[in-house]
Amino acid sequence: MRPVVEGMGLNWAGQQQKLSADPGRFNCMDIHTLGADGRQREMACIPLRRYPMWLATINPAKVLDPAVRQRVEQLEAERRRQRGPRPAPHERRQAPRSAHAARG
Template sequence: MTKKQKIVAKINNVSIMLIDGADKLVPIKPICEALGIDAKNQRTKIQNDEILGSIGVLSTSVGADGKDREMFCLPYMYALGWLFTINPKNVKAEAKETILKYKMECYTALFNHFSDQSEFLEQKQKVLEKQMEEVERIRNDYTKTKNQFNEARKALNEVKEMTFEEWQLNKRQLTLDFKN
């Protein structure tokens, strides 16, 4: 099966490729070279990481020279997190600003993800409480109205059932005493 490659990023004019086979993998060596950091040290760091160590793999990729090379790769999703761990003090000068900008974007994305969720939950709780109060108010109004309706229906049935003799005994009155 032929693996396709596509550019997913550029670091210092170096194309970062995504190996698009069964898994979307990113070779770390070209990234390390673009940043001016040691690829072997980064591979060791990744392999010692509790999460990244279990997902780093060797995969064949076309190198910069056009030849197939076996490269240590991370799944694309995890490569983005690994980049966040790179210390800007350790990269070459022209890559430092890019790494700092990337880290700031990561901090912003994390904050937005978790604070937006927290804000959503707070707003939801407030709306739920307000709506529960409204439901309770309407239920109370409904109970009161239902009781009034039942009393009016009872009085209506009393009128329907009143006989001529009862009317005469009631001093010829058909008065109903509605209770409001």
């Protein structure tokens, strides 16, 4: 994850904290890998299926590279388009109460 985060111009320390703060959310884990210099390194990684969820947490204003920022904004717009409009909290329907819950 670090090369991806730094490639986007983001602060690794902040993203690392986000990734490890809630283990169930991103399922971030450390793997051991061999660097180009022959030394073993630990690298944080997340499953590919969690990658879009992580991208959704990125604030485009914090991305330094204008081309990358534009791409993050495009991904955010596409996610909103797929999700559809969300009703305002006062417009959301209440789940019907069951007969048992209504008695209690």
